[in-house]
Amino acid sequence: MNPHSIELCCGAARAEVALRGAELRRWSVGPTPLLWEKDPAYWDETAPILFPLVGWTRGGARVAGKTFPLGLHGFARAMNFAGETLTPARARFTLISGAESLALYPFPFRLCVDYCLSERDLTTSLTVKNRGVGPMPYACGLHPGFRWPFAGGAWNDYSIWFSAPEDPFAPEISAQGLFLKSRRRVPLQGQKLALTPELFAAEALCFLNARSHGLRFQHAGGAALAIETSDFPHFALWSKPQANFLSIECWTGHGDPEDFHGDLFDAGRRRASWRALFLCSRADALKGLPLPERGCLNFRVPVEGGDSWRENPKPCRRRRERRISPAFAPAPSQASAGPPSASS
Numbered sequence: 085m086n087p088h089s090i091e092l093c094c095g096a097a098r099a100e101v102a103l104r105g106a107e108l109r110r111w112s113v114g115p116t117p118l119l120w121e122k123d124p125a126y127w128d129e130t131a132p133i134l135f136p137l138v139g140w141t142r143g144g145a146r147v148a149g150k151t152f153p154l155g156l157h158g159f160a161r162a163m164n165f166a167g168e169t170l171t172p173a174r175a176r177f178t179l180i181s182g183a184e185s186l187a188l189y190p191f192p193f194r195l196c197v198d199y200c201l202s203e204r205d206l207t208t209s210l211t212v213k214n215r216g217v218g219p220m221p222y223a224c225g226l227h228p229g230f231r232w233p234f235a236g237g238a239w240n241d242y243s244i245w246f247s248a249p250e251d252p253f254a255p256e257i258s259a260q261g262l263f264l265k266s267r268r269r270v271p272l273q274g275q276k277l278a279l280t281p282e283l284f285a286a287e288a289l290c291f292l293n294a295r296s297h298g299l300r301f302q303h304a305g306g307a308a309l310a311i312e313t314s315d316f317p318h319f320a321l322w323s324k325p326q327a328n329f330l331s332i333e334c335w336t337g338h339g340d341p342e343d344f345h346g347d348l349f350d351a352g353r354r355r356a357s358w359r360a361l362f363l364c365s366r367a368d369a370l371k372g373l374p375l376p377e378r379g380c381l382n383f384r385v386p387v388e389g390g391d392s393w394r395e396n397p398k399p400c401r402r403r404r405e406r407r408i409s410p411a412f413a414p415a416p417s418q419a420s421a422g423p424p425s426a427s428s
Contacts, residue, residue, distance in 0.1 A: 086100075088102060088103055088104065089101060089102045089103060089109065089415055090103070090105050090169055090175045090330075091238055092165050092172065092173050092174070092199060092201040093172055093173065093201070094172070094173040094174060094201045094202050094203050095202075095409055096113070096114045096115075096203065096352035097111075097112065097113055097114070097201055097202065097204070097206075098110065098111070098112050098201075099111045099112075099199065099201045099206055101167075101175060101177065101199055103165055103166075103167050103177070104162070104163070104164055104165075105133060105160060105161035105162060105163065105165070106129055106131055106160075106165045106167075106177035106179070106197040107129065107130060107132055107133065107161065108130060108131040108151075108199070108206075108208070108228070109122075109130050109131075110130075111201075112157045113203075113393065116234075117231060118230060118231065118234065118309075118331035119131060119228065119229060119230065119231065120229045120230065120231045120232070120328060123327070123328075125324070126324045126327035126329075127229065127324060127327065127329065129227075129229070130229055131226075131227060131228040131229060132157065132161035132227045133160055133161055133197060133210065133224070133225075133226070133227070134157040134158055134160070134220065134223075134224055134225035134226070134227055134335070135158045135159075135160040135161075135210075135212070135223075135225075136154075136158045136159075136160070136189050136191070136193070136222035136223065136224070137154060137157070137158045137222065137223045137337060138157060138158075138223045138224065138225040138335045138336070138337045138338055138339070139156070139157065139261060139263075139335075139337070139338050139339025139340070140155075140156055140260060140261030140262060140339045140340065141154055141339070141340050142260075142262055142340040142341075142342070142344050147190055147244040150190075152187075152188055152189060152190065153188060153373055154188050154189060156261065157225070157227070158189070159184075159185060159188055159189070160179060160195060163179055163185070165177035165178055165179045165183070165197065166179075166180050168176045172200065173200060173201040173349065174198070174199065174200045174201070174285070175196070175198070175199050175340075175378065176196060176198050176199075177196070177197040177198075177199075178194065178195070178196050178197075179194070179195045179196075179197075180193075180194050180215075181193045181194070181215065181375060186244065187348065191214070191216055191220040191221075191222075192214075192215035192239045193212060193213060193214060193215055193216075193220060193222075193263060194211075194212075194213040194215055195210065195211070195212055195213075196209075196210070196211040196213075196401045197209070197210050197212075198210075208226075208407050210224065212224070223335065223336045223337025223338075223424070224335075224336055224337075225334060225335040225336065225337075226316075226333060226334045227275045227331055227333050228331065228332065228333075229329040229330070229331045230301065230309060230329065230330055230331070230332060231328060231329060232279075232301075232323065232328055232329055232330040233303065233328070234301075234303070234307070234309065235303040235307035235403065236303075236305075237285075237303060237304065237305070239279060239280065239281055240279070240280055240307070241277045241303055241304045241305075242278040242301065242302065242303055242304070242330075243276055243277060243278050243302055243304075244276070244279060244299055244301060244302075244303055244321065245275055245277075245299060245300040246275045246276075246277070246294075246295075246296040246298075246299050247275070247296040247297055247298040247299060247312075248275070248294075248295040248296040248297075249275055249295060250270075250272060250275070250291050250294060250295055250296060251270075251291065252268065252269060252270050252271075252272045253267040253268065253269055254267060254268055254289050254290050254291065255267055255290055255292065256268050256286070256287075257286075257287040257288065257290070257339070258342060259381070261279060261339050261342070262339060262340055262342040263338065263339055263341045263342065264291075264339060264341075264342050265341075265342070265343075268286070271283075277321075281326065282325070283321075283323075284321075284322060284323040284324060284325065285325055286400070287322075288321060288322035288333075289320065289321045289322070290318065290338065290352045291318065291320070292317070292318050292338065293317050293318065294317065294318060294319045296313075296319070297312060297313050298310065298312035298313060299332070301330065302333060309332075311332060312388060313334050316334035316335060316336060317335075317336065317424070318334070318335040318337075318338055319332070319334060319335075320332075320333040320335065321333070328368050370415070400420070
């Protein structure tokens with residue numbers, strides 16, 4: 085038994101989650117592994133959770149005239165969570181703000197990550213609670229790295245199929261990780277993007293305010309990883325040349341533009357809804373592969389305000405329509421004003 089991680093099992097399915105970053109390190113459905121096996125020569129992570137921001141900041145995060153040294157994708161992925169096994173197939177990981185986090189991000193919070201494994205799926209739930217007295221700006225993201233190839237063959241045997249037509253131009257990203265005004269062409273063929281390692285030689289492909297609510301990571305022989313999203317406005321595809329992974333990312337925010345001079349409350353990081361934010365990503369995996377023939381990866385990210393988290397689909401739709409990137413967690417006193425309607 086590894087003291088630094090918790091293992092989950094359900095039938096022939098297996099998963100392992102590290103206490104560091106509450107990061108999913110391994111997930112297999114029957115004999116087939118889905119997540120890549122990390123290699124420090126390329127990328128020393130497998131599926132980090134991004135919080136309290138996504139991407140790079142321009143010279144640090146600024147709040148009320150003070151600059152805080154928030155690095156790439158925030159700090160949650162580098163911190164040790166408290167882990168608790170609930171059942172053989174369920175575990176919860178909790179990170180509470182303290183002196184270390186407050187020196188980087190001046191907002192008290194609680195972040196809970198729940199994993200639930202079944203024979204055919206794995207559900208990851210993130211709950212963010214604002215423990216302060218004022219609004220708390222943040223963004224979050226999911227960054228799983230899937231095996232590429234996952235069903236045999238070569239890299240060029242795989243493609244991405246978007247559920248809707250996407251903009252064939254993606255923003256260029258500077259060496260400092262900032263979003264540039266210039267854009268590069270994405271070689272889309274209708275809703276299909278043929279995958280080659282060369283696509284990622286110049287950083288990630290970012291589809292901001294994507295039209296699609298899902299995509300398929302598909303092998304030419306028919307095996308596919310089908311991913312559906314809700315209320316994640318941005319997709320990103322990322323890999324490194326010669327590395328055997330493709331990261332299919334979902335974000336509520338993204339890195340700073342090159343000319344951004346504001347703070348966390350300014351443009352690009354405006355409020356979504358003070359009540360709640362509900363995010364989910366679903367992957368129907370391994371169609372056509374050995375039994376069990378389907379596996380899925382579900383992500384739920386509710387925002388908690390007060391003593392219990394609450395869902396309200398209307399603010400989420402309003403956020404998506406207004407193309408507002410991150411979420412604001414309500415202060416506990418705000419969250420008590422009026423019960424929102426429930427949604428599943």
